[in-house]
Amino acid sequence: MKNKHLTDEEIQLYALDADACAPALVAHIQHCAHCQQEVLTYQLLAEGIKTQEKAVFDFDLADLVMEQLPQPKPTSDRPILYMIGGIMAVMIVVMGELFGSSFIGLFAYAQPILIGLVLTATIALTAFLGIDMYQKYKAQMKALNYY
């Protein structure tokens, strides 16, 4: 057991978390009226602070902040869709002009089932890539509108 009175830090430690104290300190406090008084004072102090009224803003902070946040701008997707459509139309015309006769020859010799398979795969792949690209574009535009 410790014979000298405990230091202020030791008293505080015991008052707030007795389990964390060394057995020698605990033994001293159990036999020392002076240190017990000190412990009691700190325990009262801790309880007193805990029960103090909590500070709360006396104005509507959320409303004040929300009206300052950048709002997402309404965006029109039409121009970009027209542009993509236009480019695709031009590409189809150019391809038709350059390889039109070869394509007709290709379809004349290939079996209908094979043509169907190729067309289905091409349309499905194009649709999948197109949707994916469009979703990425939308997400990026949304992020850009905020910063």
Place this chain on the structure above:
Amino acid sequence: MNTIRENNVSDRALVDRVLGGDTNAFRLIMKNTEGLVGQIVYKMIRNPSDRKDIAQDIYLKTFQKLDSFQFQAKLSTWIGQIAYHTCLGYLEKKKLVLLDSVTDEEENEVLEKLNHTVNPFVNDIESSLFKQELSAILKTEIEKLSPIFRTLITLYHQEEMSYAEITVITQLPEGTVKSYLSRARKLLKDNLLLTYQKEAL
């Protein structure tokens, strides 16, 4: 451990919603953290009109920096860190005193006075009048502490935050947090005893 993970999950969901453009989710974040931010701002800043500006500034900064939040701590702790440092920046700019400095002479003087008297609390601890009186005196004495001591005392005892969480908020080493808290409690205890004795006379 599970609680931290759950907090992070809900924090992540909220942050993702805000980053995805849902501003209402930010309102929810504010609602969840306004209590802590309020405690920090009120303890650090005395001027009411400055509190209003600083509180808004804290949340605007939070919104701007939200994409850099790494989920290494709770979202509330991270926002608490922004709140604490915004207030600290304000106090430094105004060149206000941040910490209580007690000289040895002052401390000895207080100890001398206290040594000659018996602890006045011991006899009337059970009385509710005593507790009300104690609470009122304590409120005044807490107000007299420096902004940093006031904030640390509030975070630890009222908000019941751990040393680790306070360390994240203040960016002070854990040893310093413990030492400041110990000094703040001692100051409070000594001043409380002196005031109580004066009033009892």
